[in-house]
Amino acid sequence: MQTIYTDLLCIGAGLAGERAAVEAAQAGLGVICISLVPARRSHSVCAQGGMQAALGNCAMGEGDSPDVHFADTVKGSDWGCDQEVARLFANTAPIEMRRLAHWGVPWNRVVPGVHTYYKGGKPFKKQEKKEHEGLIHARAFGGTAKWRTCYASDGAGHSVLYTMDNRAAQLGVAVHDRMEALSLIHDGHTCLGAVVRSLRTGELVAYMAKATLVATGGFGRIYRHSTNAVINDGGGHIAVLDTGVVPLGNMEAVQFHPTGIVPTDILVTEGCRGDGGTLLDVNQERFMQIYEPEKAELASRDVVSRWMVHHIRQGKGVPSAYGDHLWLDIRHLGQKHIRSKLREVDEICQSFLGIDPVRQLIPVRPTQHYSMGGVRTDKTGAAQGLKGLFSAGEAACWDMHGFNRLGGNSLAETVVAGGIVGQTIVEYIQGAEVSISTRTVADAVQRDQARIDALLQGRNGMENAYDVREAMFDVLEDAAGIYRNGADLERGVARLQEIHARARRIALRSNGLGANPELALALKLPGMVRLALCVAYGALNRTESRGSHTREDFPERNDRDWLNRTLATWPDGADLPRLTYEPASKVWPLPPGDRGYGGGTIIPATPTTAPAAGE
């Protein structure tokens, strides 16, 4: 077996992982990023909309400031976020956008003069200032008081990730692609690296490091329908949960986006509805105005998704080979608008559905989109529970998103958190003396090798990996989707416990040699079911509705009892996670109040539970 030593091991080479890697490499440390795919294929590359930072350069962003960005973020989180972190984030984002410009991102820039823009399908005028010519421009996004989202045409994620990877290459950061972390190497106190399986040869490699960063992105692929890349299956979260000592935060907070296309769940942007697109049912009739007379299609993501599912449940969905869906209609916006302002939507429809959105309806349904939950860290990015372990990006619960994240805030988080956590890691490594017990390493590798051997020899049982995965998908869809209730969740948790047992009895049907995909799935599935249990069990216990977590039987946001964050750990050999709770925030510069959208009632905090006023 091969052993590789380095100062910093980044598990994940998306934006968060590479931003932290760059920080450490600049400080002269040795850094290796491992990734399932070449760095530039990481999911960060898919983000099109852009990233939020209060630069205030454009006309519609005038008067913007980190204060306004902070307030939008806290409201967006439905007061579930850590307000110290939200503040740090809002303050740092403008600097990071400028740094990215310095490194090579072709941000769109302010063009002075009068320009037309659309709102609710109607044209309006705005005037860009001469003195701001050539500064970074911004576009509108949901839930923000100002136009604050910096963008590079329709490929912000692509441009930023390519630029970051260029910078990493320049600094000599090594990226080992087609390498999958299976478990963390630790002694119960300190993290020492990871056991990694080569997706070329199937061999195990031990990566030993003074510091380990988990930046593995979201775990959307525990759901059947997700906008996420197919690699976003929670491998990093599983490794962390399996330490038994590091908690995952707010796993029940899962965001759904109203318009994933059917059948492949590729996202078509919120801009369709923003520009005046409508949702239709099986009779080609609008329905959102029935449920939300005022905002209709333009209610927030969680609200629209909720009503769509409700409407399908009323038997108004359009049946298809891939299940029931609804229609998105943008035909009335006209060819000119669609081919220019919604160019990307046009391309997706033509390339993936073979339909022309100028003349045809787009089949859509709400789809899993973002994981607010993740590896619980403090505000510096250090994970709870193990020294030398850090996390950043979508994988982390840092936690600036609380129970709902705003569009454009995630991509910005990856670089802001990557920079801050990278700095923490540099300080940690410079002060750290790590002694590595060869015994601990050998034991960790041996454990994973034994799992592989058992699968290769078919010693576990007769279960088919794909069937087990389907069963998990079914339960999450039934119990832990957009609407949740106690009875379904209770049944779901029980079923997931059975599926967890089945996942441990998988037999391979192929030979498992080399980069065998069936073996990769078989190794991961028990962990994926454990993540599903963290989601479902966390949701069962949280008897309120907050942000994207909606309980039909507890429709109120309950600040009296639930102004807190769920922490889930998985004790060795357990068949359920252990849940504990901590206050959502240590400080409350913005005391809990109404979000200003989405409606719903709030049970206020009582004098004894009210958070102390902020500094």
Place this chain on the structure above:
Amino acid sequence: MARNLTFHIFRHNPADPASTPHMDTFVLNETAAMTLFIALNRIREEHDPGLQFDFCCRAGVCGSCAMVVNGRPALACHTKTRDLPESVTLLPLPFFKLVGDLSVDTGVWFREMYQRVESWIHTAKAFDPSKKEARMANATAEAIYELDRCIECGCCIAACGTARMREDFLGAAGLNRVARFRLDPRDERKDADYFHLIGDDAGIFGCMGLLACEDVCPKHLPLQDQLAALRRKMAGTALRRTLPFFRDVKKIRKK
């Protein structure tokens, strides 16, 4: 609708001593809006769980899923089966190292390419976090983005005659990368510096200009224009390098 599709798929697992390269056949019932992404996953789930292929975004933006579809390099995720005949032949991209079945190693090749063309902004300026960003014309930003859109799928290289003949050829993707940095005012490199990187047969002078690359590029990058412009610039730079000789030629002509 409801055709039966026959897939002929290249198979070889280099990690299995018993494996030899061969073709396997699978039959699937076609469904509405089926893509090769859906078809290959169904083959894996229903017929052969060991089948190796790469998808990641399955949305045409990450570049993972390039393969040769009925003789032509293409992204499998945005190939609809209804645009294909009933018989579909799938081969891995040539040129890149085979990982197994339809999966090839583009990552290592592209990483070496970045090092070769030094794919980053070369500047003497340090970043100052206390200052506003340097200004740039929006038109310049958009022009850079247009070339930045390459998704490193490898289709252009798989289709390229020169790449078939020389392993060290930079390919359209590598040359396009140089064009992207030449365009960027933040990069302080001069043509002489670029000549040093690409001024030979492994670079721009290896390109025969037949433009198979542009035909297959799924992002429709303007490769033709970029390669032609680079060839002109680099030829000019070559001429200036041999300036003493060049002057002599002029003198002789004058006479």
